Amino acid sequence: MNKKKICVVVASRANYGRVKYLMKAIQAHDELELQLIVGASTLLSRFGKAIDVIKEDGFTPDRSIHYVVEGETLLTQAKSTGIGIVELSTAFDDLKPDAVVTVADRFETKATAVAATYLNIPLIHLQGGEVSGNIDDRVRHAITKLADFHFVATEESRKRVIRMGEEPETVFNYGCPSMDVLVYDSLAINNDVMERYTGVGSPIDWKKDYILMVQHPVTTSYGEGFFQVNQTLEALSRLPEIQKIVLWPNVDAGSDDVSKGLRVFREKGHDKNFRFFKNFSAEDYGRVVANAKCCVGNSSSFIREGCFLGVPSVIIGDRQEGRERGKNVVHANYDADDIFTKVSEQLQHGNYEHDPLFGSGNTGNKIADELARIDLKRLKRLTF
């Protein structure tokens, strides 16, 4: 029997965290064959070269494609999308997959979706139907309209995708595949394992209490990233005793601005008890979240993984506005005082209960089974 060739495009370290266990499930499935394209920021050392982790995990890319135009502005993001389409279409034409998998809502995702659609290759979209109050919203919903099959992460998202006119039998809610890592791996953290992530700044003892800070630029308020990240840094500085783990931002427009905030903070020597990391493996990132006393910033992982694990989190600003969330999350404005208050309260509160809002794990296997089952060539119709 011919296996169905499922081509996964991994275009950022966040992407990889999401689909790793789906990739493993496809690889292990009797009726499926994995094709892997890695591209964009996965290849860049400034963003932690996720490609190295991907290879260590036993995956062999069929194609590696550079398509990030440097600049991290809105303009270069558009251009990166354009070049991504040019090159991904050549790769798809060559690899001839039976379906292409794309994740979430960023510009790399968009390039994948457009290229696959124009080539009449069935498009599988993960994590559609969510709302986050951002340019990402438009892109995510536009991809929903291009996609043939939708694997959403929550019940609310499932309903929303269907309300947008997608046929219910093409929309599946098996939860978010990024939860899988939390189930498959022990969540204990230890200094020996973590030693390989050097980072810069104060020394860290992973066995002691720490706050995790991850703050990405917000593309709709492009240009304010420097101010925004400074508010958070100032708030956390008022908690001198507890250790602070900070991750550099992703490659969105404005990331230069946020990075600059972090760099200036360090140069000024205000970084006592702060340590800065480029990235972690998906598993180790799961451990870092799981063991944090509080997560601060605007990463969607605080809402997803945080909800699953019950980690107290403070979401700042509007990057995740409108996104479904569990009880573990409180909101703060771009304001050092407000952030300080909310973080203090969350530290006080301590851990929340597990909440299955984003699924209960094993999502990768469920999606792989579904991909084997469905007729990928089904003709797409709008329900109204």
Place this chain on the structure above:
Amino acid sequence: MNKKKICVVVASRANYGRVKYLMKAIQAHDELELQLIVGASTLLSRFGKAIDVIKEDGFTPDRSIHYVVEGETLLTQAKSTGIGIVELSTAFDDLKPDAVVTVADRFETKATAVAATYLNIPLIHLQGGEVSGNIDDRVRHAITKLADFHFVATEESRKRVIRMGEEPETVFNYGCPSMDVLVYDSLAINNDVMERYTGVGSPIDWKKDYILMVQHPVTTSYGEGFFQVNQTLEALSRLPEIQKIVLWPNVDAGSDDVSKGLRVFREKGHDKNFRFFKNFSAEDYGRVVANAKCCVGNSSSFIREGCFLGVPSVIIGDRQEGRERGKNVVHANYDADDIFTKVSEQLQHGNYEHDPLFGSGNTGNKIADELARIDLKRLKRLTF
């Protein structure tokens, strides 16, 4: 007062036919300033170089951008989109419009929509919400999700856009701007004026009866264009007495295939009483449709202009499937017998009554007034 800069991107002769009167209305409006980018097939002589007509009509492009990758396959269509994004984003960044206008659903439209969205420039979409049974459907609805404001052509489309989650106050139905040409211009046709379109094939007397044939490739059944166009040609050959006007197809994937069908037909000398044209000005095309005894093929103009003018039309195949239509349209399969029967019946029936389904004209002015009125920077929200 600062005028609002409205940038219209015209990327094919069909695009231009749609927005010409909107462009005139923007140009004439006190509070608006027209920026014009022409690109893609408007610059290519194989597709009738619409740029020449645009300049004759008194418009001066701010940018001319080549971005059609030759091949007319699905692959090259994807690549054209990619390169379009790369270059349009540079142009938008330079021209800094307050809004960008894009029309309908083809790959050039897509490039415009993606580039504008990433640059945070408000996107105005014309003719969203329609259903045509084609890859165009996906692209059209995806653009709806990217767009900030929607100027739809029918009441049904308005409802559909709103059902997809767009806010009702951003969706306007002023009809289709391609009707304007039918109102603004006398619809009489005469041989002297038409003489400048040379064409090839048998001589034509525009004062005598003729059938108009326009058949575009269908991207979802890529590779079958040669067969499809032959069915139509064979059917029309069985009506030897009446003159046949044939337009070459547009630049969609598969157009090579359709063109080949037309060429082979001509080479074989079967083209008695057929004459082949590359394109007409928007006004003259309106006249050619208005005076046809029957329109045959799959052009959406048969449904729109045909409905407005009551011209008997036979729509072949599924390119326009699901699209709203008036009484002037009957459907035929890709089958010479079926086509022959339906065309004969329509010739018998003669003209239908005017039907305001796609508006009553003056649409360009109404849209321009609305653009002057609305707050272009309104924050987009999903209604559910």
Place this chain on the structure above:
Amino acid sequence: MNKKKICVVVASRANYGRVKYLMKAIQAHDELELQLIVGASTLLSRFGKAIDVIKEDGFTPDRSIHYVVEGETLLTQAKSTGIGIVELSTAFDDLKPDAVVTVADRFETKATAVAATYLNIPLIHLQGGEVSGNIDDRVRHAITKLADFHFVATEESRKRVIRMGEEPETVFNYGCPSMDVLVYDSLAINNDVMERYTGVGSPIDWKKDYILMVQHPVTTSYGEGFFQVNQTLEALSRLPEIQKIVLWPNVDAGSDDVSKGLRVFREKGHDKNFRFFKNFSAEDYGRVVANAKCCVGNSSSFIREGCFLGVPSVIIGDRQEGRERGKNVVHANYDADDIFTKVSEQLQHGNYEHDPLFGSGNTGNKIADELARIDLKRLKRLTF
């Protein structure tokens, strides 16, 4: 032992004619492995889809890359080069050849040369050192300065490459590989074999006398192609008795213009005893040249193959100005009278003797042997 991987990039039907026997020689060589990339106009039906012939000849492309931006203007030629570089560099990075082979002097060649050079892959250039009085001259010599090894076609070219500062031990004169086809294949022509080339126009009897006309656009006098081709057509019309075989022009800037000249000529019905073909296989093209009573136009094949075979030729205009030539060639201006006179004289004269100016065949094997022998990683130095 590891074979040296030699990557040949074939980007036009003319390219393929040149390197076909080198490709065969590489394939057959014990110490070499052939990698094949086909791209640009080889993939386009308007230019005869050389890819089909390449596959029929038993070659399997490792990559097929579309990179012709439509328009055939100087501008789109530049853009095609740019996109070619973007995609070829990805392919080279993936295929990791030990050397890349590029032929002659056109924009597709340039893209190959730039991409390979930037990737530090040794570049093998065929047919450097020639002079033709054209933008091609600049491109050809620029590629010489980028290339590591030079396989030139004549002694004069060898000296010229060395005078430009290339080290003598990197410059080899084994003649022009396009002569190989003339040696390997019988040169008799017959109607049965040629029947598969349909063409358009008057019927042709290959056993009877014919003139071959091939006239490409001249990029430095862009815009005059229509006039130029008309002069030739008019001159040949004055020889009504003899059959005329005409090939459509290549994809250079201005080819639209020349094609239009041919089309209008046909539309006007002036094409009695003319037949128009898109392209021939390399072997059949060799036969068509070999059996022509006279070759007319500006194809370099009239100078190369014509010289080898002693076929009387009339070269028109300055496209081949400065190029070495044998006695079989006379020159004519873009002037119907002059062309008519020169063609008449050549028909009178009849065939010339074989001239080994461009080598004596077996060039493909000699180059392959040299590639196996040389140290591809040799450091390039300027001699002065």
Place this chain on the structure above:
Amino acid sequence: MNKKKICVVVASRANYGRVKYLMKAIQAHDELELQLIVGASTLLSRFGKAIDVIKEDGFTPDRSIHYVVEGETLLTQAKSTGIGIVELSTAFDDLKPDAVVTVADRFETKATAVAATYLNIPLIHLQGGEVSGNIDDRVRHAITKLADFHFVATEESRKRVIRMGEEPETVFNYGCPSMDVLVYDSLAINNDVMERYTGVGSPIDWKKDYILMVQHPVTTSYGEGFFQVNQTLEALSRLPEIQKIVLWPNVDAGSDDVSKGLRVFREKGHDKNFRFFKNFSAEDYGRVVANAKCCVGNSSSFIREGCFLGVPSVIIGDRQEGRERGKNVVHANYDADDIFTKVSEQLQHGNYEHDPLFGSGNTGNKIADELARIDLKRLKRLTF
């Protein structure tokens, strides 16, 4: 009278340093009009955003074009070239300059040269004919073969360009325009002015002795940058008393590697008496070189400006191999001991005499006068 439109493409901070005074001279010239395109790393904050300095200096870009594909590998350099060609050709087609000026030998230069050549726009090349022992050599000489006019910096270069087959009357030696800055500006340095360059590391007193270190990656030994820069840093660490000024490397392939060397050195806290800067204005860079006790690394400015100013310099490795040089330069291997010895000797020796090898200044004006005088449309011919 119509002014000749001279389009200068500035694509890196080094480019700008070279052509600034030529740009001023064109702007001031009665018969010339300046068109300015800025692109590539001039727009990137990681490389000091030269665009800001350019604007401060009173120039207004006609176009700003992003075309650096992130990665700083050989592959991304090729891709940047490709995208540069795509976009520059659109800009040239739009601005319609009478000539395009390109400087030196890097990938941005190459893109300019290819785009202009294909568009038949006369190409003016600055600093051709030099030899530096690098991939830059090939690119530089290839541009010579594409260019119409050559403004070289030394007598030796003039002869070399002519030997490569360029016509002597198209080759002009007015010296290097980067000397102009040294003449036009006072070379005194003071702490107040320099304060605006913050930099990172130990505090610096510009009035006291310092060594200047500028070490770029070497593209032909790609991957060894980390080792190479470490040798230099170690050598300079053995001179603890004297201040060290270090500039971050340019955007060549491998720059990541060199940057990493600098960063790790800083992170380890070995940077006592070292201060790191991103860039200086052309004038201030001239002052920094002029007042250095010794220049160390592989910047060509040590050879040019250093020669003019008589500043003792140590050139490391082969990046500038074969380049003409004055007495102020000694060579060292990638070896900390060797570097330490040579730097110590140069410090001992002290300043050299002024040497007019690279001209005596006022070059910008001389070139501008020549551009006004020459027939830009002159047909290019090879001399042999």
